[in-house]
Amino acid sequence: MRRTPPMLRHIRSPLMLSGALALALALPMAPAIAAGPMEAAQAAEARGDIRAAQAEWRNVVRTTPDSAEAHAALARTSLEIGDIDLAEREARAALQQGFNPLAGNALLYRSFLASARYEALLRDFPEIEAPADQAAQRAAVRAQAQLALGQKDAAAASAALAERLAPGSTDALLAASGVALVGGDRAGAEALLDRVLAREPNNAEALLRKGGLQFERRDLTAATASFGKVIAQSPGNVAALLRRGEALLQQNQQAAARADIDAALKVLPGSTPGIYLNALLLARTENWQAADAELQKLGPQLGNFPDGYLVQATVKRGLGQMAQAEDAARRHVARQPTDPRGAKLLAAIALSANRPDDAAATLETLKARGTADAEALDLLARVQTSQGRPRDAAETLKAAAALAPDNAGIQTRLAAARMAAGDPDGVVEAANRAIQLGATGPENRQLLAFAALSRGDIATAKAEIAKLPPEQRGNEAGLMLDATLQMMQRDLPAARAAFEAALKAAPASNPARVGLARVAAMENKPAEAEALLSAVLKQQPNHAEAMAQLAAAAMPGAPRAAEARKALEEVQAANPAEPALALTLANVLLRADEAPKAVELLSSAPLRAKMNPALSIARAEAQAAAGQWTEAEAASRQALAEAPDSIVARRQLASILVHNGDAKGAELLLQQGLRMQPADAALQQSLLTVVLQSQGFEPASALADRLSKQASAQPASRSLPGDLLMSAKRPEDAARRYVTAYRETPSGDLAIRQAIAWRTAGKPAEGGAVLNDWLGRTPNDTAALIVMSDLDIQANRLADAERRLRAAIALAPQDVAVVNNLAWVAGERGLPDARALAERAYVLSPNPETADTLGWIMARTGDAAAAVPLLKQAAAQRGTPDPAAAYRLSYALNATGAKQEALAALEPALAGNAAFPQRADAVKLLATLRGGR
Known part of the structure; x- marks a missing residue:
């Protein structure tokens, strides 16, 4: 255990009664007592052997039964070892023999408080007015009993009475301090204690309370000193020994803590706080067996300690008794749900049992409560990373870094998470911060290089790689960097060699396998790529890219759809409870018009056992596709029950209700959603669609107008009237409604919708005007720049499109569509950076669109042989025939001399009348190919 929490705040010293008690402790023994036994008793007390001292005082009392001092001393030592009944009898005997009333009553009161007889004390010792010193003492002790019973107002009145009877007396000050402390005024309570100690520096009760406050604010050195002053006066004082032992334990002074705890247990072997601290000390040294034995002595009393179950969980975990450890950890979390230590331990136990979902749930609950520390957030991020949730991990580590800004390790992990989440700018920020904090390892340089590669900045990547020592260039990460760099430069043999070397250096490396799969796809080796992706999924069933690539290859129409689908099915069968795999395979089945199989898959027992709204939503979709509308409705209702805030589930259920003839129910369902999330655009659109379908255009138009004026529904609702007109195929009317809304509240969304409406109406100039107006106000609106670039491309204003896309890419360097569009424009303009x-x-996303763009640019710049595999990949993975893609493939094949293959690719594409921009060029190529037959 790295840190011991303040376990004993609830322990109250048996001496915490009144100033008169210090007098009882300090009174000299009367010389009339027989010298031998009395000296032996005093010597035993001086060395802290209270049990021996009590025995000697018994002898003194037997030999001199009329000695008030001996009876008082026997009462005092009996209290120290917990012999409360004897202590009370001896205190009464001392008073009967004429012992000092203040000191004698202090001992008597103490016996009542030590046995928790608070109500009896209040009953047997009512308020008095005289003598003043005794009356003040009694008022003070009554205040303590009332506080113990939770009677705060009565305690305050008793403390005030003590002050009135003996203004500024120790008893009055201590009573007032207790009232202030219970009221939460720690500063006021300590100020009163300081007043006591200013005139009585060795007052035991004040020192114990002062030490307790110092301990609470983590001033452990001062707390140790305060408790030490009490021990110097009374070496056998159990409360002071235990409090100092705990403070020493907090300071990792285990030998000194052991001495104090052993001394306390020698005086009071049955002390539950002492046994507890002893168990804690044993746990510190990982003596789990002995610690467990001590905790078992406490029995049900273990729950009286704030961290009792936490210590038990730690000990049971150390013993390998994981079920008991988890039970104890859950008890602690239930009692202290905001304590990060319990959540971290419970999560660690779940992880050791290979239950990452449970660990994540525990830590995410703690995070939601706002009490997670940096260590808990760091652990949560590690779990999220293992679950394939890089964006969540990055957000969690960002929060951890805010709590621990000087932790270089967290900054390094934040950089890695941002890399996985596709945030290169964030990588640069976190990695450079880690380096500033002294992270001298190669990880951050490697991450900076990867970030540069992801932005296409090869020069910066090479510069960062050059900073790595030679041995770091030859490890897995260094080889992966080299392989990625070679792949970006289209040196596929070198990229393959580097990926294979990385896999040899780290046989479990999934990044190396994915890289090799990319190279294999570029080399038109789909079988190899499928085998590599399958191997990745066997090790990491939720690997997003591997699933996506294998699913794309399994789609109907792909050249190896059957083989890829079989591979996907085998991996899913081996991991039947993995939601992501099931969802991926179900989508393939639905695309293949095999809805019943998708239903069967998503209805399997392992998936039914999971509370996962995404699975229920997918099951409903599959059931609807299979015509099982009743079952689909039930699945949608289950999804909404699992995630009441899910807009997707609510919209899906509404759609199914409409199909099942319950349009009113769908409308009410969506209205309920809008009451919870009135500004959600998707819910607004769905409600508008339901009303349009069930009631007609006019009621839908009235609804759109009403929502557009509703403040809580804005800004999304501002576009609804125009959206309705667009759905009615009235684009010019829609554009005019967008114009009105834009004039009232200009926004990028309204500008874009207006531009699209004008373009659909055949008036692209008007659309360009409004977008130019908006970009004049907000030149960094990425979405508006992209739409405007589309208008430019359609109007063949390629220079303008290039300018806008370069501005967009500066704002969104990881937006694959933007990068790909800019590449296409640059290629059309013959610019030198088109291929890069x-x-x-x-590299950012190897999909049909990016493969098509890259292949086409390569084919037209003299590298047709390398372009063919990419263009084949693009044509095969689109799912539906694309004559333009077929033309580009045929062009590349012809350039390599494969004229018959080029003809076979192009003839079917031109058999129909499909229009595409390059159709005239395609017809010319077809004629050339036929002429060469």
């Missing part, structure tokens, strides 16, 4: 941009887009 296309390679960057393909």
Whole structure:
């Protein structure tokens, strides 16, 4: 255990009664007592052997039964070892023999408080007015009993009475201090204690309370000193020994803590705080067996300690008794749900049992409560990373870094998470911060290089790689960097060699396998790529890219759809409870028009056992596709029950209700959602669609107008009237409604919708005007720049499109669509960076669109042989025939001399009348190919 929490705040010293008690402790023994036994008793007390002292005082009392001092001393030592009944009898005997009333009553009161007889004390010792010193003492002790019973107002009145009877007396000050402390005024309570100690520096009760406050604010050195002053006067004082032992334990002074705890247990072997602290000390040294034995002595009393169950959980975990450890950890979390230590331990136990979902849930609950520390957030991020949730991990580590800004390790992990989440700018920020904090390892340099590669900045990547020592260039990460760099530069043999070397250096490396799969796809080796992706998923069933690539290859129409689907099915069968795999395979089945199989898959027992709204939503979609509308409705209702805030589930259920003839129910469902989330655009659109379908255009139009004026529904609702007109295929009317809304409240969304409406109406100039107006106000609106670039491309204003896309890419360097569009424009304009941009887009996301762009640029710049595999990949993975893609493939094949293959690719594409921009060029190529037959 790295840190011991303040376990004993609830322990109250048996001496915490009144100033008169210090007098009882300090009174000299009367010389009339027989010298031998009395000296032996005093010597035993001086060395802290209270049990021996009590025995000697018994002898003194037997030999001199009329000695008030001996009876008082026996009462005092009996209290120290917990012999409360004897202490009370001896205190009464001392008073009967004429012992000092203040000191004698202090001992008597103490016996009542030590046995928790608070109500009896209040009953047997009512308020008195005289003598004043005794009356003040009694008022003070009554205040203490009332506080113990939770009677704060009565305690305050008793403390005030003590002050009135003996203004500024120790008893009055201590009573007032207790009232202030219970009232939460720690500063006021300590100020009163300081007044006591200013005139009585060795007052035991004041020192114990002062030490307790110092301990609470983590001033452990001062607390140790305060408790030490009490021990100097009374070496056998159990409360002071235990409090100092705990303070020493907090300071990792285990030997000194052991001495104090052993001394306390020698005086009071049955002390539950002493046994507890002893168990804690044993746990510190990982003596789990002995610690467990001590905790078992406490029995049900273990729950009286704030961290009792936490210590028990730690000990049971150390013993390997994981079920008991988890039970104890859950008890602690239930009692202290905001304590990060309990959540961290419970999460660690779940992880050791291979239950990352449970660990994540525990830590996310703590995070939601706002009490997670940096260590808990760091652990949560590690779990999220293992679950394939890089964006969540990055956000969690960002929060951890805010709590621990000087932790270089957290900054390094934040950089890695941002890399996985596709945030290169964030990588640079976190990695440079880690380096500033002294992280001298190669990880951050490697991350900076990867970030540069992801932005297509090869020069910066090479510069960062050059800063790595030679041995770091030859490890897995260094080889992966080299391989990625070679792949971006289209040196596929070198990239393959580097990925294979990385896999040899780290046989479990999934990044190396994914990289090799990319190279294999570029080399038109789909079988190899599928095998590599399958191997990745066998090790990491939720690997997002591997799933996406294998699913794309399994889609109907792909050349190896059957083989890829079989591989996907095998991996899913081996991991039947993995939601992401099931969802991926179900989507493939639905695309293949095999809805019943998708239903069967998503209805399997392992998936049914999971509370996962995404699974219920997918099951409903599959059931609807299979015509099982009743079952689909039930699945949608289950999804909404699992996630009441899920807009997707609510919209899906509404759609199914409409199909099942319950349009009113769908409308009410969506209205309920809008009451909870009135500004949600998707819910607004869905409600508008339901009303349009069930009631017609006019009621829908009235609803759109009403929502557009509703403040809580804005800004999304401002576009609804125009959206309705667009759905009615009235684009010019829609554009005019957008114009009105834009004039009232200009926004990028309204500008874009207006531009699209004008373009649909055949008036693109008007759309360009409004976008130019908006970009004049907000030149960094990425979405508006992209739409405007589309208008420019359609109007063949490629220079303008290039300018806008370069501005957009500066704002969104990881937006694959933007990078790919810019690559295409640059290629059409013959710009020198066209290929580099296309390679960057393909590395960011190797999909049909990026493969098509890169292949086409390569084919037209003299590298047709390398372009063919990319263009085949693009044509095969689109799912539906694309004559333009077929033309580009045929062009590349013809350039390599494969004229018959080029003809076979192009003839079917031109068999129909499909229009596409390059159709005239395609017809010319077809004629050329036919002429060469």
